[in-house]
Amino acid sequence: MVVGGVAVPGSAHVGGDSASPPTRCAACPPWPGTSPRPPPPTAGVVHVDHTARVQTVDRAAAPEFAAVIEHFRQITDVPVVLNTSFNDQEPIVETSAHALATFQACDLDALCIGDYLVERA
Incomplete structure (x- = not known):
């Protein structure tokens, strides 16, 4: 599992694992602190x-996850989701x-675990 990545629909390549170097985020160029323009909606995932x-998601290999990302894009106009660790004061959930x-x-x-959604009562 890759922690702290940005998942985007795309090719079969999965980058961003802990062994690979960080990459420049083309969608999130540096914004000068004095710029009157607001930061892009993906600024929160940029170091x-x-x-x-x-990370890219292969639609053929992970159609459900690609569909989640596409649905999120339709709702928010942001075509990425943040992939982060899931833990609470303990090692990552396995x-x-x-x-x-x-x-x-x-x-x-x-x-959400596979096809199941658990919500608080």
């Missing part, structure tokens, strides 16, 4: 050195049972 760990236990212990509103 302070203007790099990002970009199993469904661990995910459910972590969900119960933290302040998330919902948890």
Whole structure:
């Protein structure tokens, strides 16, 4: 699993793993601090050195995830989602049972595991 990446629909290549160097985020060029323009909507996923760990999603290999990203784009006009670690004061979640236990212990509103959506009552 890659932590702290930006998932975008695209080719079969998956970059941004912990062994690869960060890449310049073409969609998020540096903005001068004095610029009157607002930052782009993806500015929050860009590191302070203007790099990002970009991952692409192969629509053929992961059609459900690509569909989630596309639906998010339709709603927000932002064609990326942030992929981050899932943990709460402990190591990263690695199993469904661990995910459910972590969900119960933290302040998330919902948890999606495969085809299942768990929401707080």
